Amino acid sequence: MKINLDFGAILERWPSFVSGAIMTLELAVIATVLGTAIGVLGAIARRSGHPVATRVAAFYVESIRNTPLLVQIFLVYFGLASLGVKFPAFTVAAAALTINVGAYTTEIIRAGFDAIPKAQIEAAEGLALSKPQIYWHVVMLPAIEKVYPALTSQFVLLMLASSVTSQISAEELTAVANYIQSDTYRAFETYILVAIAYVALSLVMRAGFYGLGLVMFPRRRRLGTPL
Amino acid sequence: MGGSLNVNHLAFLANGALWTIGLSLIALVGGGLAGFVVALARISPLRAVRILAAGYVQLIQGTPLLVIMFLTYFGLPPLGITVSPLTAASVSLTVYVGAYLGEIWRGCIESVPKQQWEAAEGLALSRTQRMMRVILPQAVRIATPPTVGFMVQIIKNTSLASVVGFVELARAGQIINNALFEPFLIYLIIAVVYFALCYPVSRLSRRLEASQGRPRLSVETA
Numbered sequence: 127m128k129i130n131l132d133f134g135a136i137l138e139r140w141p142s143f144v145s146g147a148i149m150t151l152e153l154a155v156i157a158t159v160l161g162t163a164i165g166v167l168g169a170i171a172r173r174s175g176h177p178v179a180t181r182v183a184a185f186y187v188e189s190i191r192n193t194p195l196l197v198q199i200f201l202v203y204f205g206l207a208s209l210g211v212k213f214p215a216f217t218v219a220a221a222a223l224t225i226n227v228g229a230y231t232t233e234i235i236r237a238g239f240d241a242i243p244k245a246q247i248e249a250a251e252g253l254a255l256s257k258p259q260i261y262w263h264v265v266m267l268p269a270i271e272k273v274y275p276a277l278t279s280q281f282v283l284l285m286l287a288s289s290v291t292s293q294i295s296a297e298e299l300t301a302v303a304n305y306i307q308s309d310t311y312r313a314f315e316t317y318i319l320v321a322i323a324y325v326a327l328s329l330v331m332r333a334g335f336y337g338l339g340l341v342m343f344p345r346r347r348r349l350g351t352p353l
Numbered sequence: 354m355g356g357s358l359n360v361n362h363l364a365f366l367a368n369g370a371l372w373t374i375g376l377s378l379i380a381l382v383g384g385g386l387a388g389f390v391v392a393l394a395r396i397s398p399l400r401a402v403r404i405l406a407a408g409y410v411q412l413i414q415g416t417p418l419l420v421i422m423f424l425t426y427f428g429l430p431p432l433g434i435t436v437s438p439l440t441a442a443s444v445s446l447t448v449y450v451g452a453y454l455g456e457i458w459r460g461c462i463e464s465v466p467k468q469q470w471e472a473a474e475g476l477a478l479s480r481t482q483r484m485m486r487v488i489l490p491q492a493v494r495i496a497t498p499p500t501v502g503f504m505v506q507i508i509k510n511t512s513l514a515s516v517v518g519f520v521e522l523a524r525a526g527q528i529i530n531n532a533l534f535e536p537f538l539i540y541l542i543i544a545v546v547y548f549a550l551c552y553p554v555s556r557l558s559r560r561l562e563a564s565q566g567r568p569r570l571s572v573e574t575a
Binding site: 188189191192193194195196197198200201203204205207208286287289290292293300303304307311312313314316317318320321324325328329 | 412414415417419420430432509523536537548551552
């Protein structure tokens with residue numbers, strides 16, 4: 127058996143790969159930002175004690191976490207289409223990924239809130255901090271700081287999971303690969319390259335989150351605690 | 354188009370659901386064996402083995418399962434290795450699950466208190482004896498809740514086998530949808546079946562976690 131690898135024909139298409147990688151990153155960034163917002167709101171709702179809000183949040187989290195992303199994407203895609211409005215694939219992909227990661231983020235941030243000792247809030251009250259001040263400096267930021275590593279890993283996994291949106295023809299990295307391999311008949315080379323590209327993207331994201339963590343949590347930077 | 358959902362369709366979906374369970378079990382067994390090797394390799398006294406295992410984990414955890422599926426199914430035939438959809442899905446899931454379970458289990462093995470290692474060494478047990486008789490029995494207890502939790506990820510991830518044409522639950526749904534064109538209804542049914550498969554496992558893993566009295570933060574794949 128003679129194995130004959132030829133990366134030349136694939137590498138010629140580098141502009142397509144770059145545009146696919148950019149779309150993958152765009153999807154990841156949009157879903158990360160919106161997902162964090164949903165996560166904070168969801169965590170507040172789940173801890174609010176309000177009977178309706180708690181249940182709605184719990185239903186959202188459980189239904190998303192116990193069904194595959196692929197099926198969620200199809201549901202959003204065909205659900206939006208059945209409204210009679212035609213959305214571009216990118217919008218559908220971003221919406222589905224946001225809804226998906228929002229549920230995981232809710233759980234992670236909730237764990238962060240749970241980890242804030244009550245005495246710390248009482249101490250802040252004793253120091254006559256205002257309610258918003260307490261909420262931001264004593265509850266929110268330390269909670270996010272505690273779960274920051276878990277959050278960032280989740281977002282890297284989200285970036286990888288965005289490959290599934292190729293199934294509704296969002297033109298991200300995996301979709302580009304599918305197109306190029308069907309054009310060049312060089313499937314092995316194409317997917318190896320794309321796998322390497324994903325590893326590189328996840329390293330880039332990890333580095334970015336590390337830098338962001340240094341900026342966001344100066345206390346930790348001063349103490350030298352690793353993120 | 355045409356026709357409406359009937360008993361035959363539902364039977365087809367049920368058959369798909371059985372394959373989802375079957376593929377999940379294949380992935381659990383295959384990935385479990387691979388993960389066990391990875392976990393031991395990650396704490397091997399040999400540096401080269403440790404680096405090799407760490408490289409494997411980094412590489413797989415940085416690649417989407419979808420790309421691994423495409424690589425095995427479309428990438429291997431041009432190299433002269435033909436694979437059926439079932440083989441491609443099983444191999445991909447094994448490789449993928451092995452990396453994740455390997456990392457989870459390494460953490461569990463390392464979280465056995467250091468004194469246990471030292472005591473076993475003090476009793477002049479060999480490295481193999483130490484591992485088999487002292488460390489692993491305790492690590493298994495620690496590893497049970499996260500492993501059951503990861504089982505949910507495995508079940509959900511088998512849905513990606515549909516992209517290589519393997520007829521499990523998601524693919525069965527697509528096929529029926531092609532005939533009936535009732536996407537919203539059909540994918541809703543599919544989602545409910547997945548939920549019915551995953552939710553009890555989720556609950557079980559949470560119960561196990563609670564009974565061990567230390568909630569842990571797990572990161573989950575979609």
